[in-house]
Amino acid sequence: MPRESSEFQDLPPTSYALLGLLSFGPELTGYELKQWADSTLGFYWVAPAMSQVYTELTRLDRLGLVESREDSRAGRRPARRYKISTAGLTELRRWLTETPIEFPVLKHPAALRLLLGHLVDVDVTRQMLDGYLRQLDERRAALQQVRDNLGADAQYRFPAEVAEWGLAYYDFEARTAAEIASRLADADPPTADHEQ
Amino acid sequence: MPRESSEFQDLPPTSYALLGLLSFGPELTGYELKQWADSTLGFYWVAPAMSQVYTELTRLDRLGLVESREDSRAGRRPARRYKISTAGLTELRRWLTETPIEFPVLKHPAALRLLLGHLVDVDVTRQMLDGYLRQLDERRAALQQVRDNLGADAQYRFPAEVAEWGLAYYDFEARTAAEIASRLADADPPTADHEQ
DNA sequence: TGTAGCATGTAAGCCGTTACATGATTGA
DNA sequence: TCAATCATGTAACGGCTTACATGCTACA
Numbered sequence: 001m002p003r004e005s006s007e008f009q010d011l012p013p014t015s016y017a018l019l020g021l022l023s024f025g026p027e028l029t030g031y032e033l034k035q036w037a038d039s040t041l042g043f044y045w046v047a048p049a050m051s052q053v054y055t056e057l058t059r060l061d062r063l064g065l066v067e068s069r070e071d072s073r074a075g076r077r078p079a080r081r082y083k084i085s086t087a088g089l090t091e092l093r094r095w096l097t098e099t100p101i102e103f104p105v106l107k108h109p110a111a112l113r114l115l116l117g118h119l120v121d122v123d124v125t126r127q128m129l130d131g132y133l134r135q136l137d138e139r140r141a142a143l144q145q146v147r148d149n150l151g152a153d154a155q156y157r158f159p160a161e162v163a164e165w166g167l168a169y170y171d172f173e174a175r176t177a178a179e180i181a182s183r184l185a186d187a188d189p190p191t192a193d194h195e196q
Numbered sequence: 197m198p199r200e201s202s203e204f205q206d207l208p209p210t211s212y213a214l215l216g217l218l219s220f221g222p223e224l225t226g227y228e229l230k231q232w233a234d235s236t237l238g239f240y241w242v243a244p245a246m247s248q249v250y251t252e253l254t255r256l257d258r259l260g261l262v263e264s265r266e267d268s269r270a271g272r273r274p275a276r277r278y279k280i281s282t283a284g285l286t287e288l289r290r291w292l293t294e295t296p297i298e299f300p301v302l303k304h305p306a307a308l309r310l311l312l313g314h315l316v317d318v319d320v321t322r323q324m325l326d327g328y329l330r331q332l333d334e335r336r337a338a339l340q341q342v343r344d345n346l347g348a349d350a351q352y353r354f355p356a357e358v359a360e361w362g363l364a365y366y367d368f369e370a371r372t373a374a375e376i377a378s379r380l381a382d383a384d385p386p387t388a389d390h391e392q
Numbered sequence: 393t394g395t396a397g398c399a400t401g402t403a404a405g406c407c408g409t410t411a412c413a414t415g416a417t418t419g420a
Numbered sequence: 421t422c423a424a425t426c427a428t429g430t431a432a433c434g435g436c437t438t439a440c441a442t443g444c445t446a447c448a
Contacts, residue, residue, distance in 0.1 A: 012435065013305065020312045031399050044307035049437055054401060079399060089315070096316045101305050101327050103335065108300040109209065111240035111361060113292060116216045117354035119285070120292045125354075131297050139299065158313035161379070165307060165372055172368045176361055183357070208407065227427050245409055250429060274416085275427060 013102075016095050017045050018056050019065060019088055024155075027071075027081040030054045039146050040159065043139075043166045057082050065091055110177065122184050129181040133174060140170040209298075212291050213241050214252050215261060215284055220351075223267075223277040226250045235342050236355065239335075239362045253278050261287055306373065318380055325377040329370060336366040 021036050022028065028036065034053045041047065048056070060066040065088035071081045084092075110132040117125045147163035150156040217232050218224065224232070230249045237243065244252070256262040261284035268274040280288075306328040313321045343359035346352040 013303070013308070014435080017308055020308070020315075023312065023315055029399070030401090031397095040311075041308075044302050044304040046301065046303060046436090050399095051401070051438085052436060054399095055436090058401095092312065093315050096309055096312060096324075097320050101309065101324050101331075103328075103331050104302060104304040104306065105242065106240050106300060106302055107209070107242060108240040109298045110300065111358050112209070112213055112216070112237075113297065114361075115236075115354050115358045116219065116288065116292060117357075118351070119216075119219055119289050124293050128292075128297055132299075135297070135299050155314070158311050161313075161376060162307050162311045165310075165376065168372055169368070172365070176364055180357060180361065210407080225427070226429090227425095242408090246427095247410085247429075248408055250427095251408090254429095 011095075014046065014048055014052075015056055015060065016092060017041055018048070018053065019060060019084060019092055022066060022082060022084040023089065023092060024159075027069075027083040029071075029079040029081055030057055031079070033057070033082070039142075043143055043146075044162065060088070064088075114180065117184075126181050126184050129177050129184075133177055133181075136170050136174045136177070140167065140174070143167055143170065207291075210242060210244055210248075211252055211256065212288060213237055214244070214249065215256060215280060215288055218262060218278060218280040219285065219288060220355075223265075223279040225267075225275040225277055226253055227275070229253070229278070235338075239339055239342075240358065256284070260284075310376065313380075322377050322380050325373050325380075329373055329377075332366050332370045332373070336363065336370075339363055339366065 018033060018037065018041075021033060021041065030050075030053050034048070034050050037053065038047045057066065057068070061068050061082070065085055066082045067085045068080050068082045071079050110128065113128050114125060143163060143166050147160060147167060150160040150163060152160075214229060214233065214237075217229060217237065226246075226249050230244070230246050233249065234243045253262065253264070257264050257278070261281055262278045263281045264276050264278045266274065267277045306324065309324050310321060339359060339362050343356060343363060346356040346359060348356075
Protein backbone atom coordinates (compact mmCIF):
# COMPACT_ATOMS: atom_id res chain seq x y z
CA MET A 1 0.00 0.00 0.00
CA PRO A 2 2.13 2.85 -1.31
CA ARG A 3 1.60 6.32 0.03
CA GLU A 4 1.88 9.04 -2.51
CA SER A 5 2.79 12.65 -2.02
CA SER A 6 0.12 13.46 0.53
CA GLU A 7 -1.46 11.94 3.53
CA PHE A 8 -4.94 13.07 2.51
CA GLN A 9 -4.97 11.46 -0.90
CA ASP A 10 -8.56 10.48 -1.12
CA LEU A 11 -10.98 12.88 0.43
CA PRO A 12 -14.30 12.81 -1.37
CA PRO A 13 -14.61 15.56 -3.97
CA THR A 14 -17.28 17.27 -1.93
CA SER A 15 -14.70 17.90 0.78
CA TYR A 16 -12.47 19.61 -1.74
CA ALA A 17 -15.44 21.53 -3.02
CA LEU A 18 -16.22 22.93 0.42
CA LEU A 19 -12.57 23.50 1.21
CA GLY A 20 -12.37 25.27 -2.13
CA LEU A 21 -15.13 27.67 -1.18
CA LEU A 22 -13.20 28.51 1.97
CA SER A 23 -10.17 29.29 -0.18
CA PHE A 24 -11.84 32.48 -1.34
CA GLY A 25 -11.02 34.12 1.91
CA PRO A 26 -13.55 35.00 4.55
CA GLU A 27 -14.07 32.93 7.65
CA LEU A 28 -17.45 31.32 7.44
CA THR A 29 -19.85 29.56 9.75
CA GLY A 30 -21.27 26.25 8.66
CA TYR A 31 -24.51 27.99 7.99
CA GLU A 32 -22.93 30.60 5.75
CA LEU A 33 -20.92 27.99 3.93
CA LYS A 34 -24.15 26.16 3.17
CA GLN A 35 -25.68 29.33 1.68
CA TRP A 36 -22.63 29.80 -0.49
CA ALA A 37 -22.63 26.18 -1.54
CA ASP A 38 -26.29 26.34 -2.51
CA SER A 39 -25.85 29.39 -4.64
CA THR A 40 -22.58 28.40 -6.28
CA LEU A 41 -21.59 24.77 -6.04
CA GLY A 42 -25.20 23.77 -6.34
CA PHE A 43 -25.24 24.62 -10.01
CA TYR A 44 -22.54 22.27 -11.22
CA TRP A 45 -21.72 20.13 -8.28
CA VAL A 46 -24.08 19.33 -5.50
CA ALA A 47 -25.83 21.23 -2.76
CA PRO A 48 -24.85 19.24 0.33
CA ALA A 49 -27.31 18.94 3.16
CA MET A 50 -26.80 21.23 6.12
CA SER A 51 -25.87 18.29 8.28
CA GLN A 52 -23.23 17.22 5.84
CA VAL A 53 -21.64 20.63 5.79
CA TYR A 54 -21.13 20.34 9.53
CA THR A 55 -19.84 16.81 9.22
CA GLU A 56 -17.35 17.86 6.55
CA LEU A 57 -16.19 20.83 8.57
CA THR A 58 -15.60 18.59 11.55
CA ARG A 59 -13.56 16.23 9.43
CA LEU A 60 -11.55 18.98 7.76
CA ASP A 61 -10.87 20.42 11.18
CA ARG A 62 -9.72 17.08 12.52
CA LEU A 63 -7.36 16.77 9.55
CA GLY A 64 -6.00 20.25 10.11
CA LEU A 65 -7.16 21.48 6.73
CA VAL A 66 -9.25 24.20 8.31
CA GLU A 67 -8.92 26.19 11.50
CA SER A 68 -11.87 27.13 13.59
CA ARG A 69 -12.57 29.54 16.37
CA GLU A 70 -15.47 30.51 18.51
CA ASP A 71 -16.70 33.90 17.34
CA SER A 72 -18.58 35.60 20.13
CA ARG A 73 -18.10 39.25 19.44
CA ALA A 74 -20.62 41.53 21.12
CA GLY A 75 -23.58 42.36 18.93
CA ARG A 76 -23.23 39.07 17.10
CA ARG A 77 -24.65 35.83 18.12
CA PRO A 78 -21.97 33.28 18.92
CA ALA A 79 -20.92 30.96 16.15
CA ARG A 80 -18.00 28.80 15.15
CA ARG A 81 -16.10 30.23 12.22
CA TYR A 82 -13.96 28.18 9.88
CA LYS A 83 -10.99 29.28 7.84
CA ILE A 84 -8.80 27.34 5.47
CA SER A 85 -5.37 26.54 6.94
CA THR A 86 -2.00 26.57 5.21
CA ALA A 87 -2.13 22.78 5.11
CA GLY A 88 -5.58 23.07 3.58
CA LEU A 89 -4.33 25.35 0.82
CA THR A 90 -1.43 23.03 0.14
CA GLU A 91 -3.68 20.02 -0.03
CA LEU A 92 -6.13 21.78 -2.32
CA ARG A 93 -3.32 22.73 -4.69
CA ARG A 94 -1.98 19.20 -4.61
CA TRP A 95 -5.42 17.88 -5.46
CA LEU A 96 -5.81 20.33 -8.32
CA THR A 97 -2.44 19.59 -9.85
CA GLU A 98 -1.94 15.90 -9.18
CA THR A 99 -5.22 14.06 -9.31
CA PRO A 100 -6.66 13.12 -12.69
CA ILE A 101 -9.89 14.79 -13.68
CA GLU A 102 -13.03 12.69 -13.66
CA PHE A 103 -15.68 12.83 -16.30
CA PRO A 104 -18.91 14.57 -15.24
CA VAL A 105 -21.73 12.49 -13.85
CA LEU A 106 -25.15 13.58 -14.90
CA LYS A 107 -28.47 12.51 -13.47
CA HIS A 108 -30.91 13.88 -15.96
CA PRO A 109 -34.50 12.94 -15.16
CA ALA A 110 -35.84 14.67 -18.26
CA ALA A 111 -33.59 12.58 -20.50
CA LEU A 112 -34.53 9.42 -18.65
CA ARG A 113 -38.21 10.16 -19.06
CA LEU A 114 -37.81 11.08 -22.68
CA LEU A 115 -36.11 7.74 -23.24
CA LEU A 116 -39.26 6.03 -22.03
CA GLY A 117 -41.56 8.03 -24.27
CA HIS A 118 -42.87 4.88 -25.94
CA LEU A 119 -44.71 3.99 -22.74
CA VAL A 120 -46.98 6.99 -22.46
CA ASP A 121 -49.05 9.34 -24.52
CA VAL A 122 -46.92 11.90 -26.31
CA ASP A 123 -48.61 14.65 -24.30
CA VAL A 124 -47.20 13.28 -21.10
CA THR A 125 -43.71 13.59 -22.54
CA ARG A 126 -44.42 17.03 -23.91
CA GLN A 127 -45.70 18.24 -20.58
CA MET A 128 -42.68 16.76 -18.91
CA LEU A 129 -40.43 18.77 -21.20
CA ASP A 130 -42.48 21.89 -20.57
CA GLY A 131 -42.02 21.38 -16.86
CA TYR A 132 -38.30 21.02 -17.38
CA LEU A 133 -38.25 24.23 -19.40
CA ARG A 134 -39.97 26.10 -16.60
CA GLN A 135 -37.46 24.80 -14.10
CA LEU A 136 -34.63 25.83 -16.39
CA ASP A 137 -36.05 29.32 -16.49
CA GLU A 138 -36.07 29.61 -12.73
CA ARG A 139 -32.61 28.21 -12.33
CA ARG A 140 -31.26 30.40 -15.03
CA ALA A 141 -32.60 33.47 -13.32
CA ALA A 142 -31.05 32.41 -10.02
CA LEU A 143 -27.71 31.74 -11.67
CA GLN A 144 -27.83 35.05 -13.48
CA GLN A 145 -28.24 36.68 -10.10
CA VAL A 146 -25.17 34.88 -8.83
CA ARG A 147 -23.20 35.83 -11.88
CA ASP A 148 -24.17 39.48 -11.55
CA ASN A 149 -23.06 39.50 -7.94
CA LEU A 150 -19.64 38.28 -9.01
CA GLY A 151 -19.20 41.36 -11.13
CA ALA A 152 -16.02 41.97 -13.10
CA ASP A 153 -13.70 41.78 -10.11
CA ALA A 154 -10.52 39.91 -10.99
CA GLN A 155 -10.73 38.09 -7.68
CA TYR A 156 -13.85 36.33 -8.85
CA ARG A 157 -12.72 35.76 -12.38
CA PHE A 158 -12.95 31.99 -12.17
CA PRO A 159 -16.29 31.78 -10.40
CA ALA A 160 -17.60 34.20 -13.01
CA GLU A 161 -16.21 32.03 -15.77
CA VAL A 162 -17.97 29.00 -14.27
CA ALA A 163 -21.22 30.88 -13.82
CA GLU A 164 -21.21 31.88 -17.46
CA TRP A 165 -20.51 28.34 -18.49
CA GLY A 166 -23.58 27.40 -16.47
CA LEU A 167 -25.72 30.09 -18.08
CA ALA A 168 -24.67 28.95 -21.53
CA TYR A 169 -25.47 25.40 -20.53
CA TYR A 170 -28.96 26.31 -19.37
CA ASP A 171 -29.52 28.14 -22.61
CA PHE A 172 -28.38 25.12 -24.54
CA GLU A 173 -30.68 22.89 -22.56
CA ALA A 174 -33.65 25.18 -23.06
CA ARG A 175 -33.02 25.38 -26.79
CA THR A 176 -32.66 21.65 -27.13
CA ALA A 177 -35.59 20.67 -24.95
CA ALA A 178 -37.81 23.10 -26.84
CA GLU A 179 -36.71 21.65 -30.16
CA ILE A 180 -37.43 18.15 -29.00
CA ALA A 181 -40.83 19.16 -27.69
CA SER A 182 -41.76 20.62 -31.04
CA ARG A 183 -40.46 17.57 -32.88
CA LEU A 184 -42.74 15.49 -30.66
CA ALA A 185 -45.69 17.54 -31.83
CA ASP A 186 -44.85 17.02 -35.48
CA ALA A 187 -44.40 13.29 -35.66
CA ASP A 188 -47.42 12.51 -33.50
CA PRO A 189 -47.89 8.78 -34.01
CA PRO A 190 -51.31 7.10 -34.42
CA THR A 191 -53.56 7.01 -31.38
CA ALA A 192 -53.46 3.24 -30.83
CA ASP A 193 -51.21 1.54 -28.31
CA HIS A 194 -47.65 1.89 -29.33
CA GLU A 195 -45.74 0.32 -26.50
CA GLN A 196 -43.45 -2.64 -26.85
CA MET B 197 -49.53 8.64 6.25
CA PRO B 198 -51.74 8.72 3.17
CA ARG B 199 -51.15 6.17 0.46
CA GLU B 200 -51.48 7.50 -3.01
CA SER B 201 -52.39 5.66 -6.17
CA SER B 202 -49.69 3.03 -5.98
CA GLU B 203 -48.02 0.84 -3.47
CA PHE B 204 -44.60 1.39 -4.98
CA GLN B 205 -44.57 5.16 -4.74
CA ASP B 206 -40.96 5.73 -3.99
CA LEU B 207 -38.56 3.41 -5.68
CA PRO B 208 -35.27 5.15 -6.34
CA PRO B 209 -35.05 6.54 -9.86
CA THR B 210 -32.37 4.02 -10.75
CA SER B 211 -34.92 1.26 -10.28
CA TYR B 212 -37.21 2.96 -12.77
CA ALA B 213 -34.28 3.43 -15.09
CA LEU B 214 -33.48 -0.27 -15.13
CA LEU B 215 -37.13 -1.21 -15.29
CA GLY B 216 -37.39 1.23 -18.16
CA LEU B 217 -34.66 -0.54 -20.09
CA LEU B 218 -36.56 -3.76 -19.66
CA SER B 219 -39.63 -2.08 -21.14
CA PHE B 220 -38.00 -2.18 -24.56
CA GLY B 221 -38.82 -5.79 -24.84
CA PRO B 222 -36.31 -8.57 -24.74
CA GLU B 223 -35.72 -10.67 -21.68
CA LEU B 224 -32.32 -9.87 -20.31
CA THR B 225 -29.87 -11.34 -17.88
CA GLY B 226 -28.41 -9.12 -15.22
CA TYR B 227 -25.19 -9.12 -17.16
CA GLU B 228 -26.83 -8.01 -20.39
CA LEU B 229 -28.81 -5.35 -18.59
CA LYS B 230 -25.57 -3.97 -17.23
CA GLN B 231 -24.11 -3.73 -20.75
CA TRP B 232 -27.17 -1.91 -21.93
CA ALA B 233 -27.12 0.40 -18.95
CA ASP B 234 -23.47 1.25 -19.53
CA SER B 235 -24.00 2.10 -23.16
CA THR B 236 -27.26 3.98 -22.79
CA LEU B 237 -28.19 5.09 -19.31
CA GLY B 238 -24.55 5.76 -18.55
CA PHE B 239 -24.58 8.89 -20.68
CA TYR B 240 -27.26 10.85 -18.92
CA TRP B 241 -28.04 8.90 -15.83
CA VAL B 242 -25.64 6.61 -14.09
CA ALA B 243 -23.90 3.38 -14.87
CA PRO B 244 -24.79 1.25 -11.87
CA ALA B 245 -22.29 -1.28 -10.59
CA MET B 246 -22.81 -4.89 -11.61
CA SER B 247 -23.66 -5.78 -8.06
CA GLN B 248 -26.32 -3.14 -7.92
CA VAL B 249 -27.96 -4.38 -11.08
CA TYR B 250 -28.42 -7.74 -9.40
CA THR B 251 -29.66 -6.15 -6.22
CA GLU B 252 -32.20 -4.08 -8.14
CA LEU B 253 -33.39 -7.04 -10.14
CA THR B 254 -33.91 -8.99 -6.95
CA ARG B 255 -35.94 -6.17 -5.49
CA LEU B 256 -38.02 -5.63 -8.64
CA ASP B 257 -38.69 -9.35 -8.70
CA ARG B 258 -39.77 -9.37 -5.07
CA LEU B 259 -42.17 -6.50 -5.84
CA GLY B 260 -43.56 -8.32 -8.85
CA LEU B 261 -42.47 -5.62 -11.27
CA VAL B 262 -40.39 -8.09 -13.23
CA GLU B 263 -40.73 -11.78 -13.89
CA SER B 264 -37.76 -14.06 -14.06
CA ARG B 265 -37.11 -17.53 -15.27
CA GLU B 266 -34.19 -19.87 -15.45
CA ASP B 267 -33.04 -20.01 -19.03
CA SER B 268 -31.17 -23.26 -19.62
CA ARG B 269 -31.70 -23.97 -23.24
CA ALA B 270 -29.21 -26.36 -24.77
CA GLY B 271 -26.28 -24.61 -26.42
CA ARG B 272 -26.58 -21.70 -24.05
CA ARG B 273 -25.10 -21.44 -20.67
CA PRO B 274 -27.73 -21.26 -17.97
CA ALA B 275 -28.78 -17.82 -16.81
CA ARG B 276 -31.66 -16.12 -15.12
CA ARG B 277 -33.60 -13.92 -17.52
CA TYR B 278 -35.74 -10.99 -16.45
CA LYS B 279 -38.73 -9.53 -18.18
CA ILE B 280 -40.92 -6.60 -17.20
CA SER B 281 -44.32 -7.69 -15.86
CA THR B 282 -47.70 -6.11 -16.46
CA ALA B 283 -47.53 -4.64 -12.99
CA GLY B 284 -44.11 -3.30 -13.89
CA LEU B 285 -45.42 -1.59 -17.02
CA THR B 286 -48.29 -0.10 -15.05
CA GLU B 287 -45.99 1.17 -12.37
CA LEU B 288 -43.60 2.67 -14.89
CA ARG B 289 -46.45 4.49 -16.60
CA ARG B 290 -47.73 5.72 -13.28
CA TRP B 291 -44.30 7.01 -12.42
CA LEU B 292 -43.96 8.77 -15.77
CA THR B 293 -47.34 10.44 -15.58
CA GLU B 294 -47.79 11.17 -11.90
CA THR B 295 -44.49 12.00 -10.31
CA PRO B 296 -43.07 15.48 -10.71
CA ILE B 297 -39.89 15.83 -12.67
CA GLU B 298 -36.71 16.59 -10.77
CA PHE B 299 -34.08 19.01 -11.90
CA PRO B 300 -30.87 17.40 -13.18
CA VAL B 301 -28.02 16.89 -10.80
CA LEU B 302 -24.63 17.50 -12.26
CA LYS B 303 -21.27 16.59 -10.78
CA HIS B 304 -18.89 18.44 -12.99
CA PRO B 305 -15.28 18.10 -11.87
CA ALA B 306 -14.00 20.34 -14.63
CA ALA B 307 -16.27 23.18 -13.50
CA LEU B 308 -15.28 22.64 -9.89
CA ARG B 309 -11.60 22.80 -10.76
CA LEU B 310 -12.06 25.82 -12.96
CA LEU B 311 -13.76 27.55 -10.04
CA LEU B 312 -10.59 27.11 -8.05
CA GLY B 313 -8.33 28.47 -10.76
CA HIS B 314 -7.06 31.21 -8.48
CA LEU B 315 -5.14 28.60 -6.48
CA VAL B 316 -2.89 27.25 -9.19
CA ASP B 317 -0.87 28.31 -12.16
CA VAL B 318 -3.03 29.01 -15.16
CA ASP B 319 -1.32 26.14 -17.00
CA VAL B 320 -2.69 23.65 -14.53
CA THR B 321 -6.18 24.83 -15.31
CA ARG B 322 -5.53 24.85 -19.02
CA GLN B 323 -4.21 21.31 -18.94
CA MET B 324 -7.18 20.25 -16.90
CA LEU B 325 -9.49 21.62 -19.58
CA ASP B 326 -7.45 19.89 -22.28
CA GLY B 327 -7.86 16.63 -20.42
CA TYR B 328 -11.57 17.22 -20.24
CA LEU B 329 -11.69 17.89 -23.96
CA ARG B 330 -9.95 14.62 -24.70
CA GLN B 331 -12.41 12.74 -22.51
CA LEU B 332 -15.28 14.45 -24.28
CA ASP B 333 -13.90 13.27 -27.58
CA GLU B 334 -13.83 9.67 -26.45
CA ARG B 335 -17.27 9.80 -24.96
CA ARG B 336 -18.69 11.46 -27.96
CA ALA B 337 -17.35 8.74 -30.21
CA ALA B 338 -18.84 6.05 -27.98
CA LEU B 339 -22.20 7.81 -27.92
CA GLN B 340 -22.14 8.26 -31.67
CA GLN B 341 -21.71 4.53 -31.94
CA VAL B 342 -24.73 4.00 -29.73
CA ARG B 343 -26.75 6.47 -31.73
CA ASP B 344 -25.83 4.80 -35.01
CA ASN B 345 -26.90 1.43 -33.68
CA LEU B 346 -30.32 2.86 -32.88
CA GLY B 347 -30.84 3.67 -36.54
CA ALA B 348 -34.05 5.25 -37.76
CA ASP B 349 -36.33 2.53 -36.46
CA ALA B 350 -39.50 4.03 -35.00
CA GLN B 351 -39.24 1.64 -32.09
CA TYR B 352 -36.11 3.39 -30.94
CA ARG B 353 -37.26 6.87 -31.69
CA PHE B 354 -36.99 8.08 -28.12
CA PRO B 355 -33.63 6.51 -27.33
CA ALA B 356 -32.37 8.05 -30.56
CA GLU B 357 -33.75 11.43 -29.54
CA VAL B 358 -31.95 11.16 -26.21
CA ALA B 359 -28.71 10.07 -27.84
CA GLU B 360 -28.78 13.09 -30.12
CA TRP B 361 -29.45 15.35 -27.20
CA GLY B 362 -26.35 13.85 -25.63
CA LEU B 363 -24.26 14.36 -28.74
CA ALA B 364 -25.33 17.98 -28.96
CA TYR B 365 -24.49 18.38 -25.29
CA TYR B 366 -21.00 16.99 -25.76
CA ASP B 367 -20.49 19.33 -28.67
CA PHE B 368 -21.63 22.24 -26.57
CA GLU B 369 -19.28 21.25 -23.79
CA ALA B 370 -16.35 20.90 -26.14
CA ARG B 371 -17.03 24.28 -27.72
CA THR B 372 -17.36 25.98 -24.35
CA ALA B 373 -14.39 24.35 -22.67
CA ALA B 374 -12.21 25.23 -25.66
CA GLU B 375 -13.36 28.85 -25.53
CA ILE B 376 -12.60 29.07 -21.86
CA ALA B 377 -9.18 27.51 -22.36
CA SER B 378 -8.32 30.09 -24.99
CA ARG B 379 -9.62 32.92 -22.81
CA LEU B 380 -7.30 31.67 -20.09
CA ALA B 381 -4.38 32.02 -22.47
CA ASP B 382 -5.28 35.61 -23.33
CA ALA B 383 -5.72 37.15 -19.94
CA ASP B 384 -2.71 35.47 -18.40
CA PRO B 385 -2.24 37.38 -15.17
CA PRO B 386 1.14 38.49 -13.78
CA THR B 387 3.45 35.78 -12.56
CA ALA B 388 3.31 36.67 -8.88
CA ASP B 389 1.14 34.87 -6.35
CA HIS B 390 -2.44 35.57 -6.96
CA GLU B 391 -4.24 33.45 -4.46
CA GLN B 392 -6.61 34.72 -1.84
C1' DT C 393 -45.37 37.76 21.55
C1' DG C 394 -44.37 34.98 18.22
C1' DT C 395 -42.28 33.61 13.95
C1' DA C 396 -38.60 33.44 10.76
C1' DG C 397 -34.03 32.95 10.25
C1' DC C 398 -29.46 31.91 12.38
C1' DA C 399 -26.82 28.23 14.22
C1' DT C 400 -25.33 23.49 15.42
C1' DG C 401 -25.52 19.19 15.70
C1' DT C 402 -27.02 13.54 16.26
C1' DA C 403 -29.22 9.22 14.54
C1' DA C 404 -31.01 6.20 11.35
C1' DG C 405 -30.99 4.59 7.13
C1' DC C 406 -30.78 4.23 2.00
C1' DC C 407 -28.12 4.20 -2.21
C1' DG C 408 -24.44 2.74 -4.36
C1' DT C 409 -19.56 1.44 -4.52
C1' DT C 410 -15.46 -1.56 -4.06
C1' DA C 411 -13.67 -5.80 -2.80
C1' DC C 412 -14.27 -10.41 -2.56
C1' DA C 413 -15.82 -15.04 -4.05
C1' DT C 414 -17.25 -18.49 -7.33
C1' DG C 415 -17.78 -21.02 -11.33
C1' DA C 416 -19.10 -22.05 -16.36
C1' DT C 417 -18.15 -21.49 -21.38
C1' DT C 418 -15.91 -19.87 -25.53
C1' DG C 419 -12.32 -19.45 -28.39
C1' DA C 420 -7.39 -18.56 -29.33
C1' DT D 421 -4.87 -25.22 -21.90
C1' DC D 422 -5.42 -20.84 -20.57
C1' DA D 423 -7.37 -16.30 -20.70
C1' DA D 424 -11.33 -13.59 -21.53
C1' DT D 425 -15.90 -13.18 -21.00
C1' DC D 426 -20.29 -14.64 -19.26
C1' DA D 427 -22.78 -14.96 -15.09
C1' DT D 428 -24.21 -14.34 -10.21
C1' DG D 429 -23.93 -13.02 -6.14
C1' DT D 430 -22.29 -11.44 -0.72
C1' DA D 431 -20.02 -8.26 2.61
C1' DA D 432 -18.33 -4.15 4.17
C1' DC D 433 -18.43 0.37 3.97
C1' DG D 434 -18.63 5.34 2.52
C1' DG D 435 -21.39 9.23 1.26
C1' DC D 436 -25.15 11.63 1.78
C1' DT D 437 -29.99 12.34 2.99
C1' DT D 438 -34.00 12.87 6.00
C1' DA D 439 -35.74 13.27 10.37
C1' DC D 440 -35.09 14.76 14.74
C1' DA D 441 -33.54 17.85 18.47
C1' DT D 442 -32.15 22.22 20.43
C1' DG D 443 -31.74 26.94 21.30
C1' DC D 444 -30.74 31.82 20.34
C1' DT D 445 -31.86 36.48 18.11
C1' DA D 446 -33.96 39.92 15.21
C1' DC D 447 -37.90 41.93 14.06
C1' DA D 448 -42.74 42.57 12.91
